[in-house]
Amino acid sequence: MMRILIIEDEARIAKRIERMTRNHFEQNIAAIAICDSLQKGLVYIANHPIDILLLDLNLNGENGFDILESMVAGSFHTIIVSAYTDKAIDAFTYGVLDFVPKPFDQARLSMAFRRITNSGKTTESTMKYLAVKKAGITRLIAIKDVLYIKGAGIYSELYLQDGKQELHDKSMEMLEQLLPGSFERIHKSYLISLDQAEKIIIRPGSSYSLLLKNGEILPIGRSRYKELKRKMI
Template identity: 40%
Template sequence: MRILIVEDETVAARGLTKILREILGPKISSLHIERTLLGSQCFVKENPIDLLFLDLNLDGDIGFDLLKETSAASFFTIITSGNVAEAIRAFEYGVLDFVPKPISKERIKMALDKFQSNVRQSKTKYIGIKQEDHLQLVATKDILYIQSFDKRIKVFKKNGEKFIHSKSLDSISKILPNHFIRIHRSYIVNKKQIKSIQTGRGGFYQVELLTGENLKMGRNYYKSLKATI
C-alpha cells in the first residue's frame, strides 16, 4: 500500500505514521509525508498512491485546493482535521472518511477497515477536471455520460458541454455515485438519464438517453442494467 500523509504539524505527522505502521506493518510499501500544499500537489502528480491522509489546514493554505484537484483520482482520501464543518463539506468531493483530531489508533483502524473492504456508498458531488489555465469543477448531477477516449475520458454534461479528462474509465468509476453504471467497455452512464433500453436481433443492445442520444451497450452489461431500472 502506497500512502501519502499531508500534514504540516510534525508531531501529528509522526503520530499518524506510527499508528499506520503498527496497524498495517509490511502491507505498507511506501509512506511519504508532505508538509505543504505545493509539495503535496507535486508529489501526487509524479507518484502513484493508494491512500491519502489529508489535513485541511496547511500552515495557512487550504487543503481543499488539493482535494479539488484530486477529486477524480483513483486513490482514496481520508481527512484528518479538527474542523468538523470543513470535513462535512469535504465529503462532497468523494472522501472515504473523516478522522477528527486528536487522532486515535482505534479511529484510524476503522478508517482503514473501510478502505480495505472498499465498501462505500459514494456521495461525490464534484469531480475536478484540469483545463489549460484553470480547474473545472463538474457536478456529478450534471453529468450525462462518460466515454473512454484514447487512454483518457470525455465527460459529457446534460447541457451539451464536454470535457477531456486525463483519467481512465476504471479509475473514475471508483469515485462516482452509485447511480452511474457501466453499460459498455467504453461508456459509463448516469442511470437517472436513461429513457429506455433497446434490443434487436444479432445481439443488438443500446441505451436511449433523455436527451435523445443512443449509446451502444455491451451484451454482458444488459442483464445487470435491466435489473436496476
C-alpha cells in the same frame, strides 16, 4: 504496489498515520512520503506519481479546502484525516473517497483503505462535483450535468449534457467508487446516469443497447443487461 503521500503538519500524527498505513498495506507499498505543508505537498505531487493522498485540512493555519479542488482532480484517491468533522459533508461534495475524523485508530483508517481496493461503490455518495484540470486550471463540473462517462485507459472522458467533452485524470473504475448511486456501469467502457436513460433496445442475436433521452445510443454489456433492466423498471 501503493504510492502514498501524507500531508500533515503535526509530526507525531504524521508518523502515526505512516505506521498504520504500513500496517495495513504491509509489503504492498512502493513509496510513502510525508510533507508538513500544502506547498511541499503540491511540489511532491507535481514530481511524483501517487495512488493515495492522506490530507489534513488545517496545516499551520493553511486551509486544505483551498487546494482540495486541485487534489480531487488528480489521478489518485484523496482521504481526508481531520478533526474538523463539520467539513466532512463539504469534502464528500468535492469527491474525496473518505473522511477519517481525528482521533482515529487502525480499524477506522483501514476501513478507508479498503474502499480503495473494493470494486464499485461502498457507500451512498454525496458527491456533487467532478473536478477537471485543463491548461493548469481546475474547474468544477456539476454531477447533474454529466450525461455519461467513457473509459479511456487510465483516464475518463466526461460527456456533458451541453454536448461538450472533458477529460478526467481518474480512471473510470476510480470514478465509479465515488459517484452517486444514480450512475450505473452498463458496459466495461461506460458509466451512465440512469436519470438520462430512455429505454433498452434489444437487437437480433441478444445484443443490447441503451437509448438516452438526448437520442444517443450506448452499448450494454451482456452481463449487465439483467441488472440494468431491473433498475429501469
